[in-house]
Amino acid sequence: MNDCIFCKIIAGEIPSKKLYEDEQCLAFYDIEPLAPKHFLVIPKVHFASAAEVTPENSAVIAHIFEVIARLAAQEGLDGFRVVTNCGPIAGQTVPHIHFHVLSGRQLGSFN
Numbered sequence: 001m002n003d004c005i006f007c008k009i010i011a012g013e014i015p016s017k018k019l020y021e022d023e024q025c026l027a028f029y030d031i032e033p034l035a036p037k038h039f040l041v042i043p044k045v046h047f048a049s050a051a052e053v054t055p056e057n058s059a060v061i062a063h064i065f066e067v068i069a070r071l072a073a074q075e076g077l078d079g080f081r082v083v084t085n086c087g088p089i090a091g092q093t094v095p096h097i098h099f100h101v102l103s104g105r106q107l108g109s110f111n
């Protein structure tokens with residue numbers, strides 16, 4: 001998608017601090033971390049959010065969760081939270097599906 005900042009990060013048109021990359025997904029550190037460890041994992045294929053997961057594109061979501069488990073072990077995370085915001089009312093600001101991985105401090109309850 002032409003004007004999508006995460007597609008531009010995938011294409012290397014916007015710099016990012018990459019943690020992991022393969023043919024299906026990219027993990028990079030959030031520019032405004034909300035925890036001592038805060039990275040994002042995104043599929044290379046563009047779709048907006050968890051509301052657009054279908055039988056045709058869901059395999060990449062399973063792959064992303066495998067990658068998250070591997071990265072959590074690699075980074076020595078004790079515990080972590082995975083968050084995907086879906087739509088503006090949930091706080092989604094970038095309409096390319098992404099999974100926040102947060103760790104390194106005690107995380108509070110949801111609000």
Ligand code: 5GP
Nearest residue numbers: 005016028029030031032085091092093094
């Ligand atoms: P959302 O609010 O949509 O759930 O999450 C979007 C996240 O992307 C935010 O935490 C924000 O800090 C991060 N973000 C937005 N633009 C950039 C960018 O250009 N580079 C990086 N690394 N993170 C970004």
Ligand code: ZN
Nearest residue numbers: 004007046096
């Ligand atoms: Zn995109």
